Amino acid sequence: xxxxxxxxxxxxxxxxxxxxxxxxxxxxxxxxxxxxxxxxxxxxxxxxxxxxxxxxxxxxxxxxxxxxxxxxxxxxxxxxxxxxxxxxxxxxxxxxxxxxxxxxxxxxxxxxxxxxxxxxxxxxxxxxxxxxxxxxxxxxxxxxxxxxxxxxxxxxxxxxxxxxxxxxxxxxxxxxxxxxxxxxxxxx
Amino acid sequence: xxxxxxxxxxxxxxxxxxxxxxxxxxxxxxxxxxxxxxxxxxxxxxxxxxxxxxxxxxxxxxxxxxxxxxxxxxxxxxxxxxxxxxxxxxxxxxxxxxxxxxxxxxxxxxxxxxxxxxxxxxxxxxxxxxxxxx
Numbered sequence: 353x354x355x356x357x358x359x360x361x362x363x364x365x366x367x368x369x370x371x372x373x374x375x376x377x378x379x380x381x382x383x384x385x386x387x388x389x390x391x392x393x394x395x396x397x398x399x400x401x402x403x404x405x406x407x408x409x410x411x412x413x414x415x416x417x418x419x420x421x422x423x424x425x426x427x428x429x430x431x432x433x434x435x436x437x438x439x440x441x442x443x444x445x446x447x448x449x450x451x452x453x454x455x456x457x458x459x460x461x462x463x464x465x466x467x468x469x470x471x472x473x474x475x476x477x478x479x480x481x482x483x484x485x486x487x488x489x490x491x492x493x494x495x496x497x498x499x500x501x502x503x504x505x506x507x508x509x510x511x512x513x514x515x516x517x518x519x520x521x522x523x524x525x526x527x528x529x530x531x532x533x534x535x536x537x538x539x540x
Numbered sequence: 541x542x543x544x545x546x547x548x549x550x551x552x553x554x555x556x557x558x559x560x561x562x563x564x565x566x567x568x569x570x571x572x573x574x575x576x577x578x579x580x581x582x583x584x585x586x587x588x589x590x591x592x593x594x595x596x597x598x599x600x601x602x603x604x605x606x607x608x609x610x611x612x613x614x615x616x617x618x619x620x621x622x623x624x625x626x627x628x629x630x631x632x633x634x635x636x637x638x639x640x641x642x643x644x645x646x647x648x649x650x651x652x653x654x655x656x657x658x659x660x661x662x663x664x665x666x667x668x669x670x671x672x673x674x
Contacts, residue, residue: 359559365578368560369585375553376586377593382545383604385613388640392665399662407669417546422644424550429648431551432558442564445575452569465565465637470651481656483635488643488657490632492664495640498625499615502639505626506583509615511590516615516622523626524633525572531634532572539635 360438376508384417387504389495391415391422433464440464455540483539490527498523557645565637572634632661 363371376386393408394415401408433440441462452460459467467474474480495501498520500509506524509517557563560582571579596602597610604610633639636657638646643661646654 362561363556363559365560365581366585368556368562369582370589371552371556371560372582372586373589373593375549375556376590378545378549378552380593380597380610380612381605382542382549383606383608383610388644389665392640392662393669395662396666396669401666401669405666405669407672408666417542420543420546421550421553424547424552425554425557425641425644426550426648427547428551428554428556429558429563429645430554430650431648432555432645433649436555436559442561442566444566444570448566448570448573448575451573452566460566463566464561464649465646465651469565469637470646470653472652475653475656480653484653484656485660487632487636487638488660489664489667490628491636491639491643491657492632492661492666493668494625494627494629494632494664495661496625496665496668498622498629501629501641502583502633503641505615507586507590508612510587511594512612512614513591513594514615516618519619519622520626520629523623523628524630526623527627527630527632528568528572528634529630530627531631532569535631535635 359436362443372507373511376503376511379421382417385504386508387418387500388422388425389492389501389504391418392492393496394419455536457540494527553641554645554648557642558649563638563642563645563649568634568637632664 379386394412397408397410397412442464444461449461457466457468469480469483500520505517505520510521561567562579562582567579570576594612602610638654638657640661643654643658647658
């Protein structure tokens, strides 16, 4: 196989994981910390939230670098799916496909994202809009409360052997397990 | 110049997020069902290697690209905010199937309903800031 064909396949964990470490390391050598959720706070500040709320009263220009990173992530998302992939279907485990079919998500194993949630058509349903908005809200609220997200706690924090990050990651799983195991059957 | 480097680091991160499928809603669901090693292998190898990198930087006092000391700030002590905040985050991560990095990669990939998730996450952060000092 040509190199480009290999790149166009999904990347295995043992390639992706070390590349995530590379991203963190490059940022450290740029004297910055790896943490994507800080951008949500910065975006609040840019929108003028600092006028009313102390938490957003900071010089957001000092966070410009991280906004540039996130712009890069958007571009990377485009390149990765439009230029570096032939087939976007995610080859999840057979038992997962069966479970998701029961929940009415029939494109598991055939798509990158469930059409029931992430197609323009889906956004005509108030229920789906509510699911996306509540999901996003919980991510935004929870990540700031916990002081970081997957990049800040699970990758950088654990790499620096931080107990608070370990507690946060345990929390991520407590929430995630409650949602997928207990709440999904009620929601879908 | 620095800006270009930040942009390129972001591009690399975005490509890795979509190509690893860590940005796929299905992979997050699968992870919380413990049905595949994929996400655990990815996060595990990233952290394993990250521990070594972080240790080496501190142990040998390795300087940044600009010749200064690399400072890795420790997290504030605490328990409740991490477990409660983390759990709230986890509920959202599983429901929307995306955390703050992948959200933006998915926007670039053209899954436009993710823009609702992004807007709501910014709003959630705002509400946290609003309640924080009350």
